[in-house]
Amino acid sequence: MTEARFTLTIPALTHDAANELASAMEESFVVDPLAITINETDEARGLWEVSLYFASEEDAEDARGISALSKGVIAPMPQQDWVRQSLEGLAPVSAGRFFLHGSHDRHRRRPGGIALEIDAGTAFGTGHHGTTEGCLMALDRILKRRSPRTILDVGCGTGVLAIAAAKATGRPALASDIDREAVRVTLGNAALNGVKPLVSSFVAAGLSHPRIAAAAPYDLIFANILARPLVALSTGLSRALAPGGELILSGLTLEQIRWIEATYESRGLALEARICRGNWASLVFTRPKKRKRPGGRTPGRFSFASPRGAGWELDV
CATH class of the missing domain: 3.30.70 (Alpha-Beta Plaits)
Incomplete structure (x- = not known):
């Protein structure tokens, strides 16, 4: 470096x-x-x-x-x-069952939950950023209901999200990025965190890579990138999601939430959760298994604030 x-x-x-x-x-x-x-x-x-x-x-x-x-x-x-x-200067982060820390904080691992060791380095995604933390919170919520079998992390950075999902489910996860350095870092972090056999990382632009197509559709997809690339990939990401599957999007500011929501709802997905950390947001969408029946219950919403001022709004 x-x-x-x-x-x-x-x-x-x-x-x-x-x-x-x-x-x-x-x-x-x-x-x-x-x-x-x-x-x-x-x-x-x-x-x-x-x-x-x-x-x-x-x-x-x-x-x-x-x-x-x-x-x-x-x-x-x-x-x-x-x-x-x-x-x-990077203190450990707790996001549901996940405890994310750097190598200098190994001694602070808690006895329960899932510990993830990710150091700041040459690829983005230590988990200390509000977008990554929001994605981990969303993953924790999903895992309380079910365990995804097919997992994809688009724009993986350090691989923290793919590693977290693989470690929590014991299932394989694909992790792609346009940056070769990110792929190298992801593979190293997967080995460090004991999930080397489960995490496959490779260079790919968008969703056209044969390995991504071969494993589709996915029960769980992460895309923690930026708003404009998320719009550009909206059709492909929506098609790659299995019925009942969940898509976690992040890299968004609060001002971009409505734009991304409208884009993905127009692709047939339904907003399931919205998580805000500071000025950053993570959105969870699902592909409905069935069309809503006429006269069915209209989704309501409730929200709460976490101790550090983060908002979480869920569709129920």
Whole structure:
């Protein structure tokens, strides 16, 4: 991995603003930092800062040209193990039965549930992002009702979702990504988490790969990518879903929820759940086994807020 030599730090942010900025930079196609950390700088005043790590001062200066980063301060890196420091800033995440942690937090594994070890690295998806966490929460809810037999993770990143599903069900999972590095990382993480025989990862753009077609239809599909690719893949993802199967979509901001809901409902799917973590949303759709009878009960909704301010709205 390229060594970081300069930081671009944006100070004096609220906790929510720091999280939103870090999430936006992780998703950005313009800014490409080697790592991003969020640190509390003043507990009494509730102030936080976001630091982006770059290989050169020129890269940091280019990033500061983005309006959201224009107030950032560039400084050379001290001689220290910045990778480990970055990892230690990622606290474990609990999402239902899943406990996701980095290698530095192995000692904090809880006795029950399913532990997943995923380190921040060269592929997206440590589980600390609201989108990945939302997908794990959705998976936990699904597993309380049934155990999917056929599983697909489109845009797998580090493979955390495919690994979680394989570990929880004991079933094989396919994990595809357009990035060869993501495939390499996914296979390494599958071995680390004891599901190497169950997780198959390969490079694929969209859903046209023969291995994806051969295993269809799927009881469970993850697609934690971005809103526009989800719209582009909506027909293929809907067709790949088995009757009664569930499709978990994420990588969406709250403002994009209605757009994605309308797109997938127009493909014949029904919204089953909506999970919000900060400014990010995860949606669960299902392919109905039967058409609704005329005069049948109209779905109602209830919602609740989780301890960290996350909303969960379910169709019932």
